Amino acid sequence: MLRVYLVSLIVLFMSPLHAAEQRLYDELGQQQGISQLMELFVLEIAADERIIHHFENVDIDRFHRMLSEHICELSGGPCEYTGESMVTVHTGMNISRAEFNAVVEHLMTAMDEQQLPVSTQNRLLAILAAFHKEVIHQ
Amino acid sequence: MHRQTSLLAGVVITAAMFCSQTAMADFGRIIATGGLTSVEGSGGGGLVPWATLSSYAEEGQWGATVAYNQADVDDYKLAVKAATVSFDNRWEFSIAQQQFDLLRLGGSLKQDIYGVKYRLAGDILYGDLPQLAIGLQHKRNQSFELPSAVGAKDDSGTDIYFSSAKVWLDGLFHRTWLANITLRATKANEMGLLGFGGDVNDSYKLQGELAVGMFINRHWVVGMEYRQKPNNLGFAEEHDWHDIFVGWFPHKRIAVALAYTQLESIAGADDQDGIYGSVQVTF
Numbered sequence: 001m002l003r004v005y006l007v008s009l010i011v012l013f014m015s016p017l018h019a020a021e022q023r024l025y026d027e028l029g030q031q032q033g034i035s036q037l038m039e040l041f042v043l044e045i046a047a048d049e050r051i052i053h054h055f056e057n058v059d060i061d062r063f064h065r066m067l068s069e070h071i072c073e074l075s076g077g078p079c080e081y082t083g084e085s086m087v088t089v090h091t092g093m094n095i096s097r098a099e100f101n102a103v104v105e106h107l108m109t110a111m112d113e114q115q116l117p118v119s120t121q122n123r124l125l126a127i128l129a130a131f132h133k134e135v136i137h138q
Numbered sequence: 139m140h141r142q143t144s145l146l147a148g149v150v151i152t153a154a155m156f157c158s159q160t161a162m163a164d165f166g167r168i169i170a171t172g173g174l175t176s177v178e179g180s181g182g183g184g185l186v187p188w189a190t191l192s193s194y195a196e197e198g199q200w201g202a203t204v205a206y207n208q209a210d211v212d213d214y215k216l217a218v219k220a221a222t223v224s225f226d227n228r229w230e231f232s233i234a235q236q237q238f239d240l241l242r243l244g245g246s247l248k249q250d251i252y253g254v255k256y257r258l259a260g261d262i263l264y265g266d267l268p269q270l271a272i273g274l275q276h277k278r279n280q281s282f283e284l285p286s287a288v289g290a291k292d293d294s295g296t297d298i299y300f301s302s303a304k305v306w307l308d309g310l311f312h313r314t315w316l317a318n319i320t321l322r323a324t325k326a327n328e329m330g331l332l333g334f335g336g337d338v339n340d341s342y343k344l345q346g347e348l349a350v351g352m353f354i355n356r357h358w359v360v361g362m363e364y365r366q367k368p369n370n371l372g373f374a375e376e377h378d379w380h381d382i383f384v385g386w387f388p389h390k391r392i393a394v395a396l397a398y399t400q401l402e403s404i405a406g407a408d409d410q411d412g413i414y415g416s417v418q419v420t421f
Contacts (some may be wrong), residue, residue: 096196096197098164098166101166101167105168119313122307122314123308123312126307132261132263132265133265
């Protein structure tokens, strides 16, 4: 019985079944969809008293533009992110793990509001989760 | 129960003292990363303790849970009351009171379990390293007549386990997947309900336990667990346990699980399958 479980586990996580599928960029609704999503995301962040102090001197329009550009590039769209590296941007902010998670939750809320399917949400979350180490405690 | 309540209060106070002055009960982790409360009180799934830590306490925070679990199989009923306190996304302390009713034979077996779990390294969601944790479960039988009569050597014992858990946010089918592997050194018979050590074997045995789950979305998870068990008593063969579960995390305060559980033969009574339910409230 244990052997059956182990084999199915290995098969489940090894198989590269993601061939010939839509670009994440398209699933997100291209530049317009990404811009809308990032607007909802920024509004969620702005309403959170736990983290808003990190954005006190931030130019919100530029923040929104940079976010949209970055997500566009990361999702395979025809954009080039022109901002600083994630480490540079967050250096001196000393963002805690809980604050990082709060921002992730705001993105989840924004994606729900944008009515993106679970699969699209997971694709974007997985890409952004990889920045965890570059963002926290800098 | 009174002794447990005061012990739990002690755990809470100790946890509060460990924490820095700025630490407060909070929910700084992502939904479902606290998992549920297992039958032995440790944070986990149902039958298996996972490397996950109970509650949603992140670094510098603490949290607590209370839970009630019940398994109804053909000839037995297991009821578990449990509470945990976790802090700093590092430590988890748990306490559980098990009552195992022998529906066919009459009477019941009782056991208290005191647990501690420590996250060694890694994170369930972030980075390449899985979340790695080590834990102890100290178990004390509250009734030893039956375990003693069937050949158990001790009325108390301590399990030591090592767990590794990882989440793939964008796994197969673009769903979020969880896998947990636990290795446990134990002398417990039927989880300790039938005492520790026996006429056939009275030394620690290393047992493997496994859990796999797929999140349909952020609130619903389906999966299965498998738990190997030792065979220390000559009077009846002990069997591995497994279950298939559905978990529901409507929000961070509440978690519910329902499972079909297959406990095979317990103490000679065959084909013990049935329903397992678990409800957890997080503070």
